[in-house]
Amino acid sequence: MKVKITIDDKIYEVDQETNLLEACLSLEMDLPYFCWHPELGSVAACRQCAIIKYKDDDDEKGKLVMACLEPVKEGMRISLQAPQAHDFRAHNIEALMINHPHDCPVCDEGGECHLQDMTVMTGHNYRRYRFNKRTHTNQYLGPFINHEMNRCIQCYRCTRFYNDYAGGKDFDVFASHDSVYFGRHEPGILENEFSGNLVEVCPTGVFTDKTFKKHFTRKWDLSNGPSICHNCSLGCNIIAGERYGSLRRIRSRYNGDVNGYFICDRGRFGYEYVNSENRICIPLKIENGESSPMPREQAVREISEITSGAKKLIGIGSPKASLESNFLLRQWVGSENFYAGIPANEGKLIRQVIKILKKGTVRTPSLSEVKGYDAVFILGEDVTNTAPMLALYLRQAAKNQPGEVAKDLKIPDWNDAATRVVVQNATGSVYIATFHATKLDEIATQSYYAHPDNIARLAYEVMAEIEGNFKDETKVEAMDNANQPLSSSIAKAMLAAKKPLIVAGTSLYSEAIVQSAAAVANALKEKGKDPGLVYVVPEVNSIGLSMLSEQFLEDAFDKTDSADATIILENDLYQRKDKSSIDAFLKYQKNIISLHYLENTTTHQANYVLPVGTFAEADGTVVSNEGRAQRFYKAHQPDNDIRSSWEWIQEIMMDKWGSASFDEIVSSMVREFPELERVQDAAPSAEFREETQKIPRETHRYSGRTAEDADKNVSEPKPPEDRNSALSYTMEGFTGVPPSAITPFYWTPGWNSVQAINKYQIEVGGELLGGNPGIRLFEPKETTDLDFSDHIPLQFSPKQDEYCGLPLYHIYGSDELSAQSPAVKERVPEAYIALNDDDALKNDIREDDMIEVSVNGEKKRFAVKLHKGISPGILGLPKGLTETAGTEFPFTATIKLISHE
Amino acid sequence: MEKPLTEHIKTDGTWLTLTEYEETGGYQGLRKALSMDPLAITKLVGDSGLKGRGGAGFPTGKKWSMIPMGKDAHYPKYFVVNADEMEPGSFKDRLLLETNPHQIIEGAIIGAFAIEANFSFIFLRWAYHKAAKAITQALQEAYEVGYLGKNILGSGFDLEMSLHISVGRYMCGEETALLNALEGKRAIPRAKPPYPVVSGLFGKPTIVNNVETICNVPHILAKGADWFMKLSKSEGEGGTKLYGASGRVKNPGLWELPLGTTLREILEVHAGGMQDGYSFKGVLPGGGSTDFLTDEHLDTPMDFESVQKVGSRMGTGTIIVLDDKTCPIGMLRSLEHFFAHESCGWCTPCREGLPWTAKLLDAIDAGRGKMKDLETLEFHTKYMAPGNTFCALAPGAMEPLQSALKYFRYDFEKHIHEQKCPWKS
């Protein structure tokens, strides 16, 4: 509700639910702050947002209050400009700065520092403090984060984010008075998956990006691409920053519907592979095992010659490639010859998920909507590792039920400190059923560890309980903490909630899990609840790819010998299936053309390799797990042959596609796939202009452009043109707030740090001006003919000497590309095999013993980890590590002890 | 002259046991209370004019009346006794704790009953070892005879009471920081609102009262509001008050006197005037975080309102006397170092402003002062004014400073002009 308040003698309409700081910022006023954060709420520690509040119309003196902790009230009168408030704010900065090292010229934060901005804003510029500064020692915090405690201004944001918000355990505030210290109790790697957000949450340079430091450049010298993180299926929005041809850093790009302010560490630090030595930058031709570079024109010519006369081509697409690249490949080889480059079991599951998204009646919330649910039932997913940001937001959802009490006490939800006193460490109903212990167990009401079939059976039991017709024959032996059937406590919790959320996914390759999740959600819907249903899928464009094809890798293998050329798009097949079947397939291919970014086993077997852009050097659209189509843009135009896959295909198919713009390709795709129609609206077209101007990727302070090549040429070259988007590769162009989908950086006068985001939102913490980017392709239907209610699988029971092998996911390691980034690589575990304690005991196996695992006669050796909670009869094997890549799950295996540790 | 709080204490250094306490009329107030409606108790305490003795002088009955009562209130509720006493120059609660623990326990049981709290904590500062023994023994005795535990004296009222011994920080005395300490956390103050009466210990309705405040409660119950009001010499504030004096007086100590006894009477009669060879320069009337008063204020009655009127606060009522042979800057240094060290480090003005203040005083004291420093000090007193900081610690720290700048300006300037401390040879 809106109310009227008077600020410095002018009347404004503001939101009643908020505090005065948010209200003023939403009105585009400049009011400095530090400890307040739109997502973390108010604690009034820094005292920087001081304003004057008047009792009534006659009050002339007023009272100094902290705007962040003062609720908006109808008719109130305040002043930002009153000298008393103004002076206090300047003095407060002066006090904050007495120990600050003033090392801006050598600080990574310099030029995008909230502390700098606020200092200038308050007008403090003369230092009266004439004593020594206190100094701190810094800590090693691991490969991601650099620590420089002397810059700290003690706003407490770091610990409030790391500990209170992200559930981190290995960081805190120590000591007291003016020697408070923010760090770890001893130096070491920051374990939390969201530690990278400290870089943006800290208003100054205490926590900075260590990977950026390796090739540091000033913020204003970056060329930026509004992009989408390609490291999992959630589609978090990011900004990719480039300088001199290398990708320098990733930052979170605010999207109120998706990732909000944050991203995970895989997303932030997993970019370094883009600059890898193994990067393919020029076309390669490989003959007799010898690879030789070749000019672009020649490569294009030779490949067109081979393919244009071909009777048959095979195209293998990729869930890592954009819709447009996959679509053009499909056009190239013909729809019947286009195969989604993933195994059929995965592909079918994803298509199942798509069907549910498309036809179901239950809403799939956007990522950030997840925060609004108040009871959660997770089926099979190790969310922290398969969809990290979802885990972060599930943690917030878990606080909703206990938070109700705070609401009762009329504590506004932005009042973080007071809310936490009431909530303490309580969590609401969170039930997790997985095959092993997961990190989210710590917020779980109860966890249940079982084989996927039994997880599904539990879900069906829950469904039956919800429907009120519990059938005894499905009975799972799971009991809750009070020794009642677990299914009934889950059902009760879901029914008691206002908005229950079911989370499942494809990670265990279990159709039963995918279906039973829908069945539970449907049952809740039928009961008049407002449930949500989230499916996690494997990759950034798994959904998009599977909408373009229902043929998968195995289907391609069946056609092995008939094609003249096989084109493999952004895909290392050895990551997908076992080596022998890929070997067998590739062996028969006459001409293999691989479009890829990095050298790998697949490219080594190709005849031609074309260098293609990663997310940082390509344009395209991807569809997230939510079914949200989002556009990503090049951060820069490489000066080598790297380009988007679709641009290569376009060049090869010159006569057919040569003149088509990106938008035209999208239009053709949409004509062919009407379901994708709204992809066209995912971002402004290339024709879009703001005040007749393009949107610059570089800030207006971009320096040294004219001197960049001074050793070779003194005349300034014409910047490359971007005919595919409304963005330009220069610093010239529109300087205001661009449309949200094509915002390459944040800057407004006086606000050089990420905090400038306030000015890009309609209301602080809310939607971006013009709406949050991305288009949802699916919305729930009124009615459905989907019915999974009787697909109950048979009970899994462990066999005598046979194990079921299931994948264990690692945020650092299970994704092939990010794992090749040096910083992330430091965090990738060694391959191991996880066993249940009893199974180990039975076989006389102990922790770290070496065992041999035979799968279909193939033998591999691994060290053993006794994994907490793993259920009997199951082996866990890390997915996607170098040693385990290509393993297909689930597998059946026997084990043999090789040696004790 | 009646001295309800201290008249029965023993002189042999031991505390009153349960039986001894009962013999002096102990636990009669509780018996009476248990037969009353809780709301009527609160009203009675309100009528008595009892104001909090923790320093702020908030009317106790009014505080209790803000606790949500009845079925819709959140339970459990808590009743906490603040026995942290760490204000420099204050030593009044110590006497009550060491000599008559049952008086406190009885008061707390009544308070808990009045607000329907089933749990109570006595938050004691670490240094009071003897008090800890006294309270521990007294709690045990009270449990044994059924003043604590289930169904107290057959009333159906249950109360668990325990002793928490702090690990030392002045901040713990601030009531919301105290609650954080009781929760096992860093003693950082909490933002108000919500007040502890709404969301206190573990987020539940909580009352925090000072030891001395609580000790008055059994007597009010036993003898009535009128009686209590009449103990005082001051209008609208009831009871006696423990007044103390330290510094170069002949007879430093602690006395229970009618509330509103004048500063002069306390200093000249009870404390025996200045030691020989020392003359009076000023006082901090109620502990380290109150403003200096001088000669001209000596006839001020020591009650909350009167002391406020002359520009200071009654605070804890324990007077620190400054004599002519002690350097006021040195005294301030001691105080400001204390406050700077005890700052919790949460809000900017206090965390940064107090060490800065302390360093300025160091510099002046060491003969390195500049006239500009006085302006900076002046500025600090405004910067850390009440309301500007998160809690009352820093504003309290500014009280002696701002008044010293007013009354002892000459001494500051002398230090700076001579570039040395005139008291040091």
Place this chain on the structure above:
Amino acid sequence: MTQEQILSEKEISEIKDSFKHFPLKSAACIEGLKIVQKYHRWVSDEALKELAAILEMSVDAVDSVATYYNLIYRKPVGRHVIHVCNSVSCYIMGYDEIIAFLRHKLGIEYGETTADDRFTLLSVSCLGDCDHAPVLMIDDDLHQNLTTDKLEKILNNYE
């Protein structure tokens, strides 16, 4: 690689016993730190880790609390800890002399421990005994109305 356990069964049960006063285990954090210190004189990193496990808290969270309070020692202390009151009344009544004497006599500064591990010297905020200033505390014993002569004798009582 089982390291020797620092906390004895007795300590552990004392810590667990303190849970009963609070609705949350973490609330016994300060209580736990005190118990550890009672038996070991100070709280070592190893002891801190074991305590954190008992409280089901992270080591960092426990250390955050431990380092906040004045009287939890995160460094080893001597057999006797001297807490000298440095607050205002003691200042007026001759604190300077007392501390000068101690510094000279023990040859250590605040925060330090004598080489023979006998005394650790720490300052403390007002001990609440201002009418007997100057005062200090050695271990649990309060010593009032100090003069340097008196102090000399007092020290002899602590071996």
